[in-house]
Amino acid sequence: QQPVQSPQAVILREGEDAVINCSSSKALYSVHWYRQKHGEAPVFLMILLKGGEQKGHEKISASFNEKKQQSSLYLTASQLSYSGTYFCGTETVEYGNKLVFGAGTILRVKS
Amino acid sequence: DVKVTQSSRYLVKRTGEKVFLECVQDMDHENMFWYRQDPGLGLRLIYFSYDVKMKEKGDIPEGYSVSREKKERFSLILESASTNQTSMYLCASPPAGGRYNEQFFGPGTRLTVL
Numbered sequence: 001q002q003p004v005q006s007p008q009a010v011i012l013r014e015g016e017d018a019v020i021n022c023s024s025s026k027a028l029y030s031v032h033w034y035r036q037k038h039g040e041a042p043v044f045l046m047i048l049l050k051g052g053e054q055k056g057h058e059k060i061s062a063s064f065n066e067k068k069q070q071s072s073l074y075l076t077a078s079q080l081s082y083s084g085t086y087f088c089g090t091e092t093v094e095y096g097n098k099l100v101f102g103a104g105t106i107l108r109v110k111s
Numbered sequence: 112d113v114k115v116t117q118s119s120r121y122l123v124k125r126t127g128e129k130v131f132l133e134c135v136q137d138m139d140h141e142n143m144f145w146y147r148q149d150p151g152l153g154l155r156l157i158y159f160s161y162d163v164k165m166k167e168k169g170d171i172p173e174g175y176s177v178s179r180e181k182k183e184r185f186s187l188i189l190e191s192a193s194t195n196q197t198s199m200y201l202c203a204s205p206p207a208g209g210r211y212n213e214q215f216f217g218p219g220t221r222l223t224v225l
Contacts, residue, residue, distance in 0.1 A: 041218050
């Protein structure tokens with residue numbers, strides 16, 4: 001089952017903060033976050049694992065609530081370069097080692 | 112750096128044609144994945160492979176097949192292209208283990224079926 005991302009789109013001014021949420025109806029092993037700029041391939045941002053381990057870029061922060069099967073990506077002091085579409089990918093018990101991606105959240109940062 | 116390449120950035124085919132999309136990774140990864148990306152639907156998994164000659168269906172395999180004869184190459188085949196297969200196709204490959212490692216994506220192939 002595809003995870004649900006919210007919001008679908010958000011517009012920020014430089015320096016503002018944003019939170020992107022990812023929610024699954026299934027028990028999760030891990031949550032991945034990717035950013036895709038227009039016309040480019042998705043780029044890895046972060047992995048959050050069951051049990052609390054995280055792996056990713058230093059400037060990106062995220063949380064993973066295993067009980068609620070939810071993850072949130074925190075974008076603070078946004079820059080123009082943060083613009084793009086953000087995808088979460090979830091690895092569930094049911095689907096094994098496959099990642100199931102959400103529909104994406106479009107983020108636009110304006111000057 | 113890991114490099115994932117795809118044979119074409121843009122492709123235009125006619126309905127009924129057999130279409131081959133190729134993906135090559137240069138880091139000796141065992142795992143390779145094919146996704147299609149459509150607006151509002153995100154990335155949906157078509158097929159994946161954990162080893163040479165090994166393949167598994169993803170969430171939307173209908174109308175597609177795959178081939179993995181060599182470890183570095185994973186091909187997606189549209190047996191008889193249809194207009195509803197017009198989409199962006201992305202190949203991805205994570206390092207060994209796959210589970211706790213990021214997926215490296217290719218640049219994508221935008222396929223238009225007329």
